[in-house]
Amino acid sequence: MTKTLIFAIPLFCVQQFEHTSIIFSLLFFGFVVLGNFAFNAAGGFSKASGAYVFLYAMLIAIVGVTWKAVLGEPADSNLKVPNLMMAAYTVSMALLLLVILVNKRLTSGLRSFAMGMGMGELNYSLAALGCFVTTVFLQVMNSTIGAQPGGLLAIVNQLNQLMPVAIILGTIGAMVESDGRRSINFISGLAMGVTFIQGMLNFSKTAMLTPLACWVVAACYVHFNLRMRHLIALATAGVLTFTVVPLIAGGRNLVPPDGAGFEQRAQIVYGILTNLKAAHADEEQSAEAAAESPTTIAYYNSSQGFMERLTIIGPDDAFFNYSAKGNFIGYTPIIEDYENFVPHFILPNKPVPINGNYYAHLIGGFLAPDDFSTGISFSPVAEAYQIDGWISICLLLPAVWLMLLFVTDYICGDLRQSPWGLLMVVVFAHAAAESMVGSLIYITFYGSLALVLAILFSTRIAPIIGVLFYGRRQIVPTPLGHIVPDTT
Numbered sequence: 001m002t003k004t005l006i007f008a009i010p011l012f013c014v015q016q017f018e019h020t021s022i023i024f025s026l027l028f029f030g031f032v033v034l035g036n037f038a039f040n041a042a043g044g045f046s047k048a049s050g051a052y053v054f055l056y057a058m059l060i061a062i063v064g065v066t067w068k069a070v071l072g073e074p075a076d077s078n079l080k081v082p083n084l085m086m087a088a089y090t091v092s093m094a095l096l097l098l099v100i101l102v103n104k105r106l107t108s109g110l111r112s113f114a115m116g117m118g119m120g121e122l123n124y125s126l127a128a129l130g131c132f133v134t135t136v137f138l139q140v141m142n143s144t145i146g147a148q149p150g151g152l153l154a155i156v157n158q159l160n161q162l163m164p165v166a167i168i169l170g171t172i173g174a175m176v177e178s179d180g181r182r183s184i185n186f187i188s189g190l191a192m193g194v195t196f197i198q199g200m201l202n203f204s205k206t207a208m209l210t211p212l213a214c215w216v217v218a219a220c221y222v223h224f225n226l227r228m229r230h231l232i233a234l235a236t237a238g239v240l241t242f243t244v245v246p247l248i249a250g251g252r253n254l255v256p257p258d259g260a261g262f263e264q265r266a267q268i269v270y271g272i273l274t275n276l277k278a279a280h281a282d283e284e285q286s287a288e289a290a291a292e293s294p295t296t297i298a299y300y301n302s303s304q305g306f307m308e309r310l311t312i313i314g315p316d317d318a319f320f321n322y323s324a325k326g327n328f329i330g331y332t333p334i335i336e337d338y339e340n341f342v343p344h345f346i347l348p349n350k351p352v353p354i355n356g357n358y359y360a361h362l363i364g365g366f367l368a369p370d371d372f373s374t375g376i377s378f379s380p381v382a383e384a385y386q387i388d389g390w391i392s393i394c395l396l397l398p399a400v401w402l403m404l405l406f407v408t409d410y411i412c413g414d415l416r417q418s419p420w421g422l423l424m425v426v427v428f429a430h431a432a433a434e435s436m437v438g439s440l441i442y443i444t445f446y447g448s449l450a451l452v453l454a455i456l457f458s459t460r461i462a463p464i465i466g467v468l469f470y471g472r473r474q475i476v477p478t479p480l481g482h483i484v485p486d487t488t
Contacts, residue, residue: 004033005033008033011066012029021074024083024086025075027089028075028086031061034090034097037097038053042104045220047409048424053096055425056428059432059433060312060379060381060433063310064311067300067304067310068300077301078301081320081324085313085320088320099398100405103406114413114455123463125169125174127462128168128462129170130462131166131457132162132166132190138153138160142157150348161451161454162457162462163191164214167188167195167210168419168422171183172218175219180224183224188215195207203248203255203265205309212237243305244273246306247272248269250279255268283303299313312378312379315377315382316381323386327386328389329354333387334387336353337353337438339351341446353442357371357372357376359376359383359386360374379434380437382436384397400441403444411448420454420455
């Protein structure tokens with residue numbers, strides 16, 4: 001708490017110097033302090049629930065509001081209902097703290113699914129290779145046969161999380177098998193490269209940043225000793241994240257309305273990479289044109305590039321403003337979210353869950369009238385308020401959170417003892433702040449099932465597949481929870 005106050009009190013003073021509303025500053029201060037309580041009550045990063053609290057707090061408001069102070073802008077400027085939104089954030093954090101305390105009581109003394117499997121020793125590298133080979137095989141099947149709605153391949157695609165598992169296990173394998181001398185081996189490097197390239201061709205920031213996120217959580221898991229070359233590599237990755245990655249993601253605007261194949265997408269990416277200055281100039285021109293539009297929704301006075309993706313305040317403010325006028329949708333979307341888990345062969349005409357694109361059209365100012373494909377993200381607390389105001393924030397949201405965090409903690413257990421919860425940390429890095437209530441319900445069911453299947457596959461089947469492709473090389477199996485010796 002001392003370190004949190006050292007951060008929060010000066011920031012409060014800076015906000016007042018920059019003429020931020022005292023109410024907004026007090027609410028944000030309470031949000032930060034309550035976030036500290038919830039994070040520590042969950043057990044910090046030793047539990048997936050603690051990682052969720054941290055990522056929720058940071059990416060909902062803390063990063064964005066702090067950056068406003070750095071820019072010298074009032075924290076509540078460019079917002080239509082700043083006090084309402086920050087009040088909802090602060091109340092949600094208090095409720096999340098309550099959920100954490102209840103979840104801690106429920107999971108106390110329970111042996112996690114991961115540790116209850118009796119996994120013993122695991123050859124990380126062979127398991128990673130098996131996961132990678134299987135993922136590539138499924139991708140080939142998708143491109144040749146195609147996944148039919150309700151078919152087996154479509155179901156497997158929904159539950160397939162093996163590529164990030166391959167990166168995580170391969171990275172851990174490289175670190176523990178070399179006693180900390182290496183952090184990437186051929187398997188993890190190949191999985192990282194494939195994931196990044198696919199992210200570029202799909203113009204997806206999330207996919208392009210997934211390899212880095214997987215490497216970071218794996219390094220934290222083994223207490224990897226960073227050397228100068230790793231610091232330089234991380235700094236380079238950070239620069240590319242804020243400069244090149246957004247330019248590549250902007251390539252989606254160059255895709256023709258009727259879509260683009262592999263060659264066309266590759267040409268777009270190649271054009272951006274070979275002429276970064278022109279791509280940057282086009283991005284600035286687009287940002288200036290958008291800033292002059294009366295329908296533009298932006299939190300900062302000027303375009304901040306990738307930094308705008310590290311907070312959800314701008315879109316949420318427009319959502320809260322729309323809902324505050326009495327435009328509540330009711331609980332139908334939540335009912336449809338649960339109905340969506342019924343298999344197609346039982347309920348062929350099951351409803352399609354409402355997504356951010358639907359809400360963006362309701363609010364206005366986000367999308368063109370004929371754009372029904374672009375994804376727009378809002379926070380879970382914003383959608384909860386849209387459903388039934390403060391009632392759904394105080395009753396619905398805690399119930400959804402409790403189900404999610406209980407199931408996740410029961411499956412993963414202590415993140416210091418087994419690596420499986422690291423996958424959920426990577427998922428939460430995107431989903432904690434930018435997933436609506438329906439997405440949290442989806443993760444509770446399909447995400448948990450995917451995690452269980454990933455554990456079973458990685459420990460029972462993937463090493464066998466790895467042996468078939470790699471042979472029985474002299475790689476010593478390493479006990480789960482192995483920690484690289486600190487040589488500093």
